[in-house]
Amino acid sequence: MATVVYTVGDDISTDVIYPGRYMATVLPTETPQFAFADDAAFNAQLKAHAVSAGSVLVGGKNFGCGSSREQAVSCLNGHELTIVARGFARIFLQNAINLGLRVVVCPTIVAAVGDDLTIAATEVVNETKGQRFPIVPLPQSRQAIIDAGGLIPFTRQRLLVEKGS
Amino acid sequence: MGMTLVEKILARASDRPRVAVGDVVEPRVDLAMSHENAALVINQFLEIYAGTPLPANLWDPHKVAIIFDHRVPAESPKTASNQKKIRAFVAAQRIRRFHDIRGDVGGICHQILPESGYVRPGTVVVGTDSHTTSHGALGAFAFGIGATEMASVWALGTVLNVEVPPTIKIEVRGRFRPHVGPKDLILHLIGQLTAEGANFRVLEYHGETVRAMSTSGRLVLCNMAVEAGATAGAVPADAETTRYLREEAGVTEPTDAVGPDADAAYDRVIQLDVSDLGPQIACPHTVDNVKPIAAVAGTKIDQVVIGSCTNGRLDDLAAAAGILDGRKVAPSTRMLIFPASAKIYQQALDRGYVATFMRAGAVVMNSGCGPCLGVHEGALGDGEVALSTTNRNFKGRMGNPNSEVYLCSPAVAAASAVAGVITDPRTGGN
Numbered sequence: 001m002a003t004v005v006y007t008v009g010d011d012i013s014t015d016v017i018y019p020g021r022y023m024a025t026v027l028p029t030e031t032p033q034f035a036f037a038d039d040a041a042f043n044a045q046l047k048a049h050a051v052s053a054g055s056v057l058v059g060g061k062n063f064g065c066g067s068s069r070e071q072a073v074s075c076l077n078g079h080e081l082t083i084v085a086r087g088f089a090r091i092f093l094q095n096a097i098n099l100g101l102r103v104v105v106c107p108t109i110v111a112a113v114g115d116d117l118t119i120a121a122t123e124v125v126n127e128t129k130g131q132r133f134p135i136v137p138l139p140q141s142r143q144a145i146i147d148a149g150g151l152i153p154f155t156r157q158r159l160l161v162e163k164g165s
Numbered sequence: 166m167g168m169t170l171v172e173k174i175l176a177r178a179s180d181r182p183r184v185a186v187g188d189v190v191e192p193r194v195d196l197a198m199s200h201e202n203a204a205l206v207i208n209q210f211l212e213i214y215a216g217t218p219l220p221a222n223l224w225d226p227h228k229v230a231i232i233f234d235h236r237v238p239a240e241s242p243k244t245a246s247n248q249k250k251i252r253a254f255v256a257a258q259r260i261r262r263f264h265d266i267r268g269d270v271g272g273i274c275h276q277i278l279p280e281s282g283y284v285r286p287g288t289v290v291v292g293t294d295s296h297t298t299s300h301g302a303l304g305a306f307a308f309g310i311g312a313t314e315m316a317s318v319w320a321l322g323t324v325l326n327v328e329v330p331p332t333i334k335i336e337v338r339g340r341f342r343p344h345v346g347p348k349d350l351i352l353h354l355i356g357q358l359t360a361e362g363a364n365f366r367v368l369e370y371h372g373e374t375v376r377a378m379s380t381s382g383r384l385v386l387c388n389m390a391v392e393a394g395a396t397a398g399a400v401p402a403d404a405e406t407t408r409y410l411r412e413e414a415g416v417t418e419p420t421d422a423v424g425p426d427a428d429a430a431y432d433r434v435i436q437l438d439v440s441d442l443g444p445q446i447a448c449p450h451t452v453d454n455v456k457p458i459a460a461v462a463g464t465k466i467d468q469v470v471i472g473s474c475t476n477g478r479l480d481d482l483a484a485a486a487g488i489l490d491g492r493k494v495a496p497s498t499r500m501l502i503f504p505a506s507a508k509i510y511q512q513a514l515d516r517g518y519v520a521t522f523m524r525a526g527a528v529v530m531n532s533g534c535g536p537c538l539g540v541h542e543g544a545l546g547d548g549e550v551a552l553s554t555t556n557r558n559f560k561g562r563m564g565n566p567n568s569e570v571y572l573c574s575p576a577v578a579a580a581s582a583v584a585g586v587i588t589d590p591r592t593g594g595n
């Protein structure tokens with residue numbers, strides 16, 4: 001079971017997740033400190049490690065819209081959050097799969113901070129509210145990348161095969 | 166059934182006779198663009214090769230372009246150090262399509278790529294920037310990717326597992342009224358589609374209005390396609406594309422234009438008529454919160470910005486100069502203008518626009534992203550309101566979550582700067 005630690009509405013942009021003024025910080029090891037930097041309370045909670053790994057952030061439609069900045073994914077990945085959203089913007093979704101951030105597309109999800117969720121293969125169960133919400137599977141085309149552990153190992157394997165070593 | 170423009174490009178780039186929506190392909194990349202975020206791409210690129218006996222070399226340095234634009238000149242030691250690291254990589258890998266911080270060949274990536282002749286019709290362009298959609302204006306399939314995906318492209322020369330996207334056909338007819346143009350059209354369309362209405366889809370622009378539009382205007386339509394969530398925007402190449410490539414981008418070799426089939430299958434068709442369209446404004450804090458200007462006219466503004474990869478081109482500056490000539494920016498308002506490239510800056514100097522702007526009280530800044538993404542220039546104070554020709558008004562976009570950004574055309578921006586409040590250029594600007 002995983003607890004919801006944060007909820008946001010529709011069209012949450014990468015400017016909100018990882019404000020542009022921190023874009024000079026690029027390394028995945030350094031970005032987590034700036035996750036949701038403009039929400040002082042949540043950011044402080046993250047920085048204090050008050051949020052346990054596997055905790056859930058619930059988003060609305062079009063989560064991660066806007067810029068292609070990968071920091072918006074690596075900053076959440078660094079806290080080992082799972083993102084359950086009604087929908088994702090394309091580049092964010094792709095970046096998440098490439099970096100191994102756990103993302104769940106759940107078009108009807110309803111959950112509040114503190115709710116306990118069980119994320120199964122085909123549905124999210126909100127145990128607190130006693131409700132079930134179906135999951136839309138991720139594009140099949142990306143599954144191979146998830147299975148390889150992310151795009152870096154996936155590309156590395158491809159290169160080694162192609163270059164015949 | 167025929168193919169759409171993007172289907173044709175993807176079929177060609179993946180050596181298939183045809184592709185259809187949902188097919189997974191691995192297209193060859195013709196141009197791979199990054200800006201300062203190349204610092205992260207380099208990191209991920211080296212990661213791919215870590216522990217392998219393979220040398221970490223680009224698949225084809227000639228197809229890689231790196232343009233410094235987001236934070237130029239560097240706003241912090243951190244950025245300067247990233248830029249330094251990128252320069253060393255550029256030199257080591259012999260990347261020639263590199264545009265450093267310069268007053269002759271510098272500028273915003275989405276202007277540098279077209280004006281340098283790097284983008285060709287029918288090609289596949291990827292960039293580590295969401296507004297890479299811009300380059301569809303020249304009949305290419307151009308889309309934004311993340312840094313790790315780019316590292317993979319640098320290694321392989323292809324994009325892995327691309328799902329062929331459905332295409333929405335946008336048919337535009339009618340002639341723009343004076344002081345109304347491509348920016349108003351795209352804002353209107355985004356308002357209709359919503360910020361996620363074109364998610365995972367391509368917007369392919371057609372119709373007499375688009376045919377009559379300059380490449381500069383088409384770049385506006387494709388640039389902001391991503392604000393409706395689109396993977397790409399695209400205008401099939403035509404005589405205007407050839408003219409632009411020859412006359413403005415210095416391309417001499419022949420270009421072969423790929424066009425959609427007449428019986429291509431579209432996700433849906435949207436028809437628009439611009440004959441009665443007035444100036445449009447995207448209100449805080451989402452780009453799809455679009456209203457006709459009358460709904461917000463009179464709103465007091467602290468800062469006006471003209472520039473960016475959306476509206477920092479010569480025709481945009483001409484429109485603003487026409488309105489600002491002999492007038493003054495209101496004392497209660499600051500006006501910042503940043504031409505999209507050094508070349509455009511030079512042209513604006515030659516035509517006297519820069520002098521017009523300065524006499525009016527505007528500050529003309531160096532070419533680059535400037536205030537658009539709120540990193541190092543032109544930040545807003547708490548509670549301040551900006552009116553900008555850029556493409557995003559998300560909370561905090563201009564560097565302060567406690568401020569508001571309205572988006573508009575250059576004509577609206579200029580007329581409003583004079584009045585100090587949001588002003589319809591058809592009535593208040595003259």
Ligand code: SF4
Nearest residue numbers: 296473474534537538
């Ligand atoms: S001008 Fe703005 S939108 Fe365009 S590339 Fe620069 S930061 Fe991005």
